[in-house]
Amino acid sequence: MKLATVGEFGLIDRISAQFKAPENVTGIGDDCAVIPQSCGLDTIVSTDMLVEGTHFLLESTGPEDLGWKSVAVNLSDIAAMGGKPTGTLLSLAVPDSLSLEWADLFISGYRQLSDMFGCPLIGGDTTSAKDRICINVTVLGTVPSGEARTRDSAKEGDLICVTGCLGDSAAGLRILLGNGQGNEYPQLVRHHLRPTPRIREGLLLARCPGVHAMMDISDGLGSDLRHILDASGKGAVVDTASVPLSAQLRQYCKAFGLDPLEPALSGGEDYELLFTVDKDQERILPVAHTVIGYITEPGEGLVWKGSDKDFLGYRHF
């Protein structure tokens, strides 16, 4: 039987079934694993792999942008838990025909984002690959004991909120692949190439007791919100008219005859935060956000109000 038959999440379920996390440890299934320490802080850790041909194309992604993004997507997982990043490890498999200039620029971009968040590279592995580049980054961080925000804490009646706008990155990728002129839509392309992890916002939200479940949007809201609903055992209604869309995304979709909800709900790599909050606490949140729906009873599924489509998000296989 092919792996594709069970799909990416089927594979993850098969793996999870083999491993039981130790007591107090949050294991497989959240943005980060959480390992309690005895000194008031929990260690949080996450890992992400970027494969040439799957996550990026050398022709359309410059090495400096790629270095930036390799760190950014990992720091976004720390943001999703409400944590502070402390260091990263980089594994880099490269064909030995690659230029030294490429490697230097990659490291330069990696360093730019690392410096922005005071999160240095503290280790890693370098190896040769036959043809395609493969990058793996692991990030470590800390969160005050017991305050990490996980996916399983959404409560019925919670409002569903997101930071920023959705869909810019998916449209930016579409442009990089040849559908449109990047200089007409610089914000879309930039959001795809140089996402900024919402570390500051995550830290602030984790200080608000009314904020319950939280995760980052990496595979599209249609996929990621379902993770919160599955983990929390809840349903949800999303008002598609409330989904925050940037002016450039609207303009781009109009020019190309696209429904902007497609990149916004099924596209990936926005790296915004998705969280649920007690409805009485939403008004006092210290972070700019948009309310896009609310959590319902278990069994009600995910309802897209205002659209007759379903939005599934991105799956790797």
Added chain:
Amino acid sequence: MKLATVGEFGLIDRISAQFKAPENVTGIGDDCAVIPQSCGLDTIVSTDMLVEGTHFLLESTGPEDLGWKSVAVNLSDIAAMGGKPTGTLLSLAVPDSLSLEWADLFISGYRQLSDMFGCPLIGGDTTSAKDRICINVTVLGTVPSGEARTRDSAKEGDLICVTGCLGDSAAGLRILLGNGQGNEYPQLVRHHLRPTPRIREGLLLARCPGVHAMMDISDGLGSDLRHILDASGKGAVVDTASVPLSAQLRQYCKAFGLDPLEPALSGGEDYELLFTVDKDQERILPVAHTVIGYITEPGEGLVWKGSDKDFLGYRHF
């Protein structure tokens, strides 16, 4: 300029130059990064990438062995610091044409070694690859504050010691690639496919104040001992007649007309421990080991007594 011009360690130097580890943190350049906590334990963390075609061939490596080895090579880095492993993260990029059976067997082997050391999988990433499998494992562990053994602590006059025998794994690989019958040399093949990390030995050695520098032998003694000498600013004499060689390795090398010192000193993947110890403390070490030489003054380089060859170890590019 091609990356191959500066080589793997040249690339690591270029990366290290860009990142300064925070105060108290042991960063790039050892088997693990060491992050002090405030509760008597330091967190140690390491990462290793295995790429199809570079580290393994699907034809000669079964999925269960590969799963085992993916964890083993990482736990060996924890052993090298004298630490106790606490959990791993697995990133797995696989072509979607791969069979589910392959994935299940891989996870089964991964679990067997994890269970042996009480070190569960606590997170990871799954993604699709166009053609080749890429595996990255990150391992976390702990070590009592300040007791991690690093590469920079060898002292002049220290004896140089190794656990186990060297060269079995390199010979095992040679057999798997078609040079010899595996059933005649089962120990060599097994050492290559299912190395056992020296966790127990590392923990015991780290309790001995006389044990100074320590690392694991992954790229061959000729490469790895040089890392200790470089980091410690010392030279060394290795008595090649003392290098521990298994009976099967001698027998295999005799049959194929090879110098057994080649696999033992230039081959990789033994995953034994290499350490230096105060010469007055060597006799009371609680771990089986072989003395193979001693540390000399800086500037004396690495002298192979009893052989007119040089042994460089394995380099990726």
